[in-house]
Amino acid sequence: MHLEGAPTQAAIAALRPSVYRFLLKAVGNRAEAEDLTQDTLAHALKALPGFRGECRLSTWLFGIGLNLARNHSRLARHRLEVNDPAMAELPGGDDPAAQLLRSREQRMLRRAIDDLPDEFREAILLVSIEELSYEEAAAALKVPVGTIRSRLSRARALLREALTSQGYGNMTAMTPAQRSAS
Structure with a gap:
């Protein structure tokens, strides 16, 4: 408890x-x-x-x-507002070219997450974005921890596939938490 x-x-x-x-x-x-x-x-x-x-x-x-x-x-299913400043997470920098690249990568990642099936998107949002533990995510979704693990594995595979097809095979678009969790 x-x-x-x-x-x-x-x-x-x-x-x-x-x-x-x-x-x-x-x-x-x-x-x-x-x-x-x-x-x-x-x-x-x-x-x-x-x-x-x-x-x-x-x-x-x-x-x-x-x-x-x-x-x-x-x-009604809605897509992420990609240009929403409240959604910005990547740190700014002094180099405009690097900022533009990060912004593009971030949009690609957001679109890929948005396109995931609900159960995979929810797992990614809770664990990789909100940084809940597997146990906390399982409690929030009312599923066993093993289900969270398998959903995350499948979600990451789908994200890799989507990002690779867009030319981001090295997954540079993922946040540090997502890269370390992969």
């Missing part, structure tokens, strides 16, 4: 930026991510008395948000 102490409304509110960032990456649209974030926090506050502390509060919130995003995506 992993108990952080009795979670409060303030603890949930403090995790809002992380939930928003995760949902923005999951649905790819600022307005929808904002709506889903509000829904996630509202659901969490209603369900707070039932929180058993078996996982971190953030993992529990990601799970709620992911379920809401899944329900939302059944209505």
